[in-house]
Amino acid sequence: KAGVTQTPRYLIKTRGQQVTLSCSPISGHRSVSWYQQTPGQGLQFLFEYFSETQRNKGNFPGRFSGRQFSNSRSEMNVSTLELGDSALYLCASSSEFSTTDTQYFGPGTRLTVL
Amino acid sequence: DQQVKQNSPSLSVQEGRISILNCDYTNSMFDYFLWYKKYPAEGPTFLISISSIKDKNEDGRFTVFLNKSAKHLSLHIVPSQPGDSAVYFCAAQVGYGGATNKLIFGTGTLLAVQP
Numbered sequence: 763k764a765g766v767t768q769t770p771r772y773l774i775k776t777r778g779q780q781v782t783l784s785c786s787p788i789s790g791h792r793s794v795s796w797y798q799q800t801p802g803q804g805l806q807f808l809f810e811y812f813s814e815t816q817r818n819k820g821n822f823p824g825r826f827s828g829r830q831f832s833n834s835r836s837e838m839n840v841s842t843l844e845l846g847d848s849a850l851y852l853c854a855s856s857s858e859f860s861t862t863d864t865q866y867f868g869p870g871t872r873l874t875v876l
Numbered sequence: 877d878q879q880v881k882q883n884s885p886s887l888s889v890q891e892g893r894i895s896i897l898n899c900d901y902t903n904s905m906f907d908y909f910l911w912y913k914k915y916p917a918e919g920p921t922f923l924i925s926i927s928s929i930k931d932k933n934e935d936g937r938f939t940v941f942l943n944k945s946a947k948h949l950s951l952h953i954v955p956s957q958p959g960d961s962a963v964y965f966c967a968a969q970v971g972y973g974g975a976t977n978k979l980i981f982g983t984g985t986l987l988a989v990q991p
Contacts, residue, residue: 766919793977795977795978795979797979797981803983804965804981804982804983804984805920805965805967805979805981805984806981807978807979807980807981810977810978817977818977818978820978852919852920854919854977856977864910864922864925865922865977865979866922867912867919867920867921868919869917869918869919870918870919
């Protein structure tokens with residue numbers, strides 16, 4: 763089975779711009795979660811989507827949003843970028859049939875805001 | 877407020893010896909705990925997990941211990957191998973069985989296994 767894929771892998775933007783990141787989960791997985799990793803804060807939960815609905819949300823401002831499509835692929839959008847948004851954005855997918863709820867992570871998108 | 881803490885940013889051990897990575901948590905509602913390993917330029921990889929109804933779970937060289945009264949868990953790697961060198965993250969969640977996938981992560985411990 764193919765793993766979780768994220769595109770693009772690297773992105774450079776300037777302050778004030780907006781960005782869209784994409785995540786394709788493992789085939790058959792309907793849950794997709796997004797995390798932000800920064801050196802100072804570690805890995806922080808952004809939000810989770812399940813069957814096209816946001817099921818959980820972290821503590822991030824409204825500039826961070828996401829959506830999930832009927833094929834379970836997910837996108838996250840960050841508007842009005844700030845320097846502090848520079849981070850590695852990780853996507854993880856899981857199957858609701860897993861008894862361990864293991865989340866499988868993609869390689870991440872490295873966003874740099876100048 | 878950091879609900880999951882890994883107080884040792886780094887750890888160095890000799891090949892063949894035991895590596896012990898520690899994690900503390902503050903939220904007594906957590907009922908499922910996981911360890912992930914991360915290499916540079918890759919996403920975290922699931923290692924081992926434990927539910928709050930257990931105090932120990934083993935998988936090959938990896939054992940996780942949970943002390944609920946102390947709100948502490950640890951990961952033991954025996955014997956340690958150079959390929960184990962990576963950043964290890966402890967994570968916790970409230971809820972189990974597909975209802976939620978919101979993981980709260982610690983800040984990670986960089987393990988270096990010296991040949």
